[in-house]
Structures are given as C-alpha cells and as structure tokens.
Amino acid sequence: xxxxxxxxxxxxxxxxxxxxxxxxxxxxxxxxxxxxxxxxxxxxxxxxxxxxxxxxxxxxxxxxxxxxxxxxxxxxxxxxxxxxxxxxxxxxxxxxxxxxxxxxxxxxxxxxxxxxxxxxxxxxxxxxxxxxxxxxxxxxxxxxxxxxxxxxxxxxxxxxxxxxxxxxxxxxxxxxxxxxxxxxxxxxxxxxxxxxxxxxxxxxxxxxxxxxxxxxxxxxxxxxxxxxxxxxxxxxxxxxxxxxxxxxxxxxxxxxxxxxxxxxxxxxxxxxxxxxxxxxxxxxxxxxxxxxxxxxxxxxxxxxxxxxxxxxxxxxxxxxxxxxxxxxxxxxxxxxxxxxxxxxxxxxxxxxxxxxxxxxxxxxxxxxxxxxxxxxxxxxxxxxxxxxxxxxxxxxxxxxxxxxxxxxxxxxxxxxxxxxxxxxxxxxxxxxxxxxxxxxxxxxxxxxxxxxxxxxxxxxxxxxxxxxxxxxxxxxxxxxxxxxxxxxxxxxxxxxxxxxxxxxxxxxxxxxxxxx
Numbered sequence: 001x002x003x004x005x006x007x008x009x010x011x012x013x014x015x016x017x018x019x020x021x022x023x024x025x026x027x028x029x030x031x032x033x034x035x036x037x038x039x040x041x042x043x044x045x046x047x048x049x050x051x052x053x054x055x056x057x058x059x060x061x062x063x064x065x066x067x068x069x070x071x072x073x074x075x076x077x078x079x080x081x082x083x084x085x086x087x088x089x090x091x092x093x094x095x096x097x098x099x100x101x102x103x104x105x106x107x108x109x110x111x112x113x114x115x116x117x118x119x120x121x122x123x124x125x126x127x128x129x130x131x132x133x134x135x136x137x138x139x140x141x142x143x144x145x146x147x148x149x150x151x152x153x154x155x156x157x158x159x160x161x162x163x164x165x166x167x168x169x170x171x172x173x174x175x176x177x178x179x180x181x182x183x184x185x186x187x188x189x190x191x192x193x194x195x196x197x198x199x200x201x202x203x204x205x206x207x208x209x210x211x212x213x214x215x216x217x218x219x220x221x222x223x224x225x226x227x228x229x230x231x232x233x234x235x236x237x238x239x240x241x242x243x244x245x246x247x248x249x250x251x252x253x254x255x256x257x258x259x260x261x262x263x264x265x266x267x268x269x270x271x272x273x274x275x276x277x278x279x280x281x282x283x284x285x286x287x288x289x290x291x292x293x294x295x296x297x298x299x300x301x302x303x304x305x306x307x308x309x310x311x312x313x314x315x316x317x318x319x320x321x322x323x324x325x326x327x328x329x330x331x332x333x334x335x336x337x338x339x340x341x342x343x344x345x346x347x348x349x350x351x352x353x354x355x356x357x358x359x360x361x362x363x364x365x366x367x368x369x370x371x372x373x374x375x376x377x378x379x380x381x382x383x384x385x386x387x388x389x390x391x392x393x394x395x396x397x398x399x400x401x402x403x404x405x406x407x408x409x410x411x412x413x414x415x416x417x418x419x420x421x422x423x424x425x426x427x428x429x430x431x432x433x434x435x436x437x438x439x440x441x442x443x444x445x446x447x448x449x450x451x452x453x454x455x456x457x458x459x460x461x462x463x464x465x466x467x468x469x470x471x472x473x474x475x476x477x478x479x480x481x482x483x484x485x486x487x488x489x490x491x492x493x494x495x496x497x498x499x500x501x502x503x504x505x506x507x508x509x510x511x512x513x514x515x516x
Contacts, residue, residue: 014445040175050063051063052064081113083109211241248281299371305334319348344379348362355382375419376388376389385413402417431453431454445467473494473501
C-alpha cells in the first residue's frame with residue numbers, strides 16, 4: 001500500500017508491479033473480495049478521511065476532511081472498475097475555511113480502474129489541469145480504503161500536490177438504490193440500518209437472503225418510515241426471502257409500529273416478503289400497529305405473508321397492517337394472533353378505510369374486550385374481494401368472522417369472501433359481518449356450524465358440507481381454476497368434501513399438488 005509519505009514515483013512503481021502480477025482470475029468469492037455480486041456499490045466516506053494539499057512557495061500544508069459518498073461499479077469480465085458518481089466535499093476546518101472539489105482534484109469519475117487481485121483496484125489518469133493521478137483502492141469486507149496522490153505536470157507553474165487518505169463504508173450490501181440497481185440487503189444489521197437513513201426511504205431495496213432479527217429487542221430495531229409525515233415511499237422487494245423474529249415491544253404511547261411504520265406514496269411497494277414469528281407488543285395507547293406496517297397510506301403491499309407470531313396494541317391493530325387508508329393489499333396472508341385493547345382489530349388489517357384488499361387470507365385468533373373486531377378486518381370502509389378468514393374471533397360488540405363493522409364511505413363492498421372461525425360477542429355479532437351500515441355485501445358466505453353463529457349482517461350462512469362443495473361458490477359467480485364461465489383469472493381452488501376454497505396463489509406458493 002502507498003502511504004502519504006511515499007512519493008508519486010513509488011506509487012507508480014507499485015502500480016507497475018501490480019499489473020505484472022495481476023491475477024487472471026480476479027473475482028474469487030470470499031469476504032472482502034471482489035465478487036460477481038459486487039456490482040455497483042455506494043460508499044460513504046468515513047470521518048477520518050482526509051485530503052492534504054502541500055507545496056507552494058510558502059510551504060502550504062492544508063488538511064481537508066472529506067464528506068460525501070461515491071458509487072463504484074465493477075466489471076469482472078473486463079477486469080475494470082469505475083467511479084460512476086461522486087458526491088463529496090473536502091473542507092478545511094481552520095478559521096479561514098476553504099473548500100475544494102475532489103472531483104476536480106482527483107477526477108474520480110474520469111478514472112478507469114484495473115482489478116489487480118481480489119482486493120485491490122488501481123486507478124490512474126489525469127486531472128483536468130493535466131496533473132497525474134493515482135488512487136489505490138483496497139477492499140476489506142464492506143470497507144474500501146483509498147490512498148491517492150496527484151502530481152502537477154512537468155514545467156507547470158502549479159507547485160501543489162494533493163494526497164488522499166480515505167476510508168469509506170459500503171452502504172448496505174451493494175447497489176445504489178435505483179430501480180435498476182437497488183440497494184442489496186444481506187444481513188440483519190443492513191436491514192436495521194435502513195431505519196437510520198431517512199434520505200433512503202424513497203429508494204429501492206432488494207432482500208438477498210433470509211435474515212434473523214432476534215438480536216434486536218424492545219425498541220432497538222429502527223422502524224422504517226416513522227409516520228405519515230416521514231413515510232417509506234420507495235420499493236422494498238423481499239425477493240421471496242424471509243425475515244424471522246422481528247420483535248418490537250414498547251410501553252410508551254406511540255403509533256405507526258411495524259417493520260415499516262408508514263408506507264405512503266402512489267408508487268411505494270413492499271412485495272414478496274415473509275415475516276416468520278414476529279412479536280409486536282405495543283402497550284399503552286398505541287395505534288396503527290401491524291407486524292409488517294403500522295399504516296399503509298397509499299401504495300401497495302403484494303405477495304407478503306405473516307406466519308405465526310403475535311401483534312397487540314391499543315387501537316387499529318392488524319396482523320399484517322394496522323391501517324390501510326388508500327392503499328392496495330393483494331395476495332397476502334397472516335396466521336398470527338392479534339389482540340387490541342380498544343377497537344378496529346383485524347387478523348390481517350385493523351381498519352380498511354378507503355383501501356382495497358384482494359386475494360388475501362387470515363387464520364390467526366383475533367380478540368379484545370371492546371368492539372369492531374374481525375377475522376380479516378376489524379372495520380371496513382373500502383373494498384374487500386376474494387378473501388377469507390378462518391381464525392376464531394371474540395370481543396364485545398360489532399364482532400364478525402370476516403369483518404366486525406362494515407361502514408359506508410364512498411365505495412364500500414365485500415364480495416366473494418367467506419369465514420369459518422368461531423365467533424363470540426355480546427352485541428352485533430355475526431358469522432361473516434357483525435354490523436353492515438349501508439355497505440354492499442355480495443356472493444359471500446360463512447359456516448354456521450364452525451362459527452356457531454346463525455346470524456350475520458350480510459352474506460349467506462351455509463353448513464360445513466355446503467362450504468366444502470364447489471357448486472356453492474360457482475353458482476355465486478366465483479372464478480375457479482379450470483372453469484371459464486365465471487372468469488379466467490383462476491382465483492380459487494377447492495378439494496371438495498375435504499376443505500374450503502383456497503386461493504390459487506397459495507397452492508402455487510406451496511408448490512404442492514394439493515392444498516394443505
């Protein structure tokens with residue numbers, strides 16, 4: 001490695017030696033090595049990073065601290081690397097504050113690096129003033145060390161040289177946060193870091209491995225998108241991976257609690273993610289609580305599953321999401337238990353205000369001492385289509401196997417849904433819906449035997465045998481696989497006389513020839 005005390009000539013000598021010994025197999029796997037998964041990475045300069053300006057008649061020796069970030073892309077096939085973006089500022093902290101532009105001094109974006117071996121990249125070129133530039137980059141796990149020097153051209157009136165001694169931390173596991181090059185998440189620490197970077201909440205992320213968050217207890221995990229004023233507005237692709245043991249426990253009166261506190265933007269998406277055994281316990285007067293998200297303002301949640309675990313809080317509590325205001329939730333499921341001290345408690349969503357929920361299910365027990373409690377949704381003012389709930393539901397009033405309270409907003413509709421769980425309550429209790437206030441309920445059913453309810457404020461009660469017979473639903477216009485009279489979307493599938501209808505995506509996800 002070249003340190004700042006060595007001359008530019010010595011660095012060039014090292015460069016020549018490195019080229020001579022350059023490995024023909026640059027790109028081995030391993031910690032701290034240049035690998036095929038490296039791709040484009042964003043690095044942030046660490047506080048100890050400096051640039052020193054020396055020379056001149058007066059013997060100038062000024063030290064500048066470097067702030068900012070850069071992006072590095074690696075082409076293993078060509079054996080080259082490139083700084084594709086530099087956002088940095090080198091600042092002199094003396095009373096006579098001076099600034100210089102590292103992009104001008106080192107011209108990093110104009111340098112093409114050559115991969116020497118699995119950890120070393122050498123960049124050489126010229127600055128805009130003709131000065132020679134050399135930067136040695138040493139990769140070590142998620143850190144990169146940069147040692148560089150510029151030297152003015154022969155005969156130049158410029159007596160100044162610049163030396164760089166910098167360290168930078170790779171953001172997350174790689175990537176730059178764009179749609180084509182999302183930030184990559186490999187570890188629990190990287191996942192937790194997202195919540196500390198509000199400036200990244202409008203970026204794109206992709207989960208690259210199953211991760212375990214069990215090391216974060218109490219309120220140690222940094223919630224992503226803390227509220228509706230500071231929501232997550234980007235895209236998080238779970239990439240069909242699992243996050244297990246997400247735990248968040250608080251006794252402080254707060255809100256917007258979940259892996260994501262609030263998601264709210266027309267193009268915001270969380271998709272293809274499974275949470276296993278989440279444990280969210282928001283005591284006190286906490287509202288907007290879910291395992292995945294406290295509040296979905298706008299945007300979409302798709303292909304997400306909550307397996308096991310529990311969610312509890314005060315008001316607007318759901319197994320997946322506390323509140324769905326104007327968003328869309330599709331192809332999602334939740335099997336954990338949900339409990340709320342006040343109202344609007346649901347196995348999947350606490351309150352679906354104006355949002356859309358389609359092709360979803362909930363199977364966990366749902367309960368509380370108060371009202372508006374449902375196996376799928378506690379209180380609904382939006383649309384719910386092609387959904388079902390099988391969990392047991394209990395409470396005081398407005399208690400339903402599918403929806404506790406169905407109220408009329410602008411477009412209020414429950415269609416092609418069913419419920420089978422046991423339902424118990426003191427007032428306005430129903431096998432499908434506890435109370436329906438001017439809403440529309442169509443082609444929906446509940447099992448009068450398993451629910452122990454002959455009443456519902458909407459829907460049709462059926463025996464278990466009828467609920468496990470395809471014709472019950474086909475005659476109501478439900479779209480099943482292998483039939484086209486009711487549509488071609490292939491939403492439902494059934495094992496007659498053995499089980500209730502299930503969503504086709506569940507069968508595909510389980511990669512099974514029969515439903516479980």
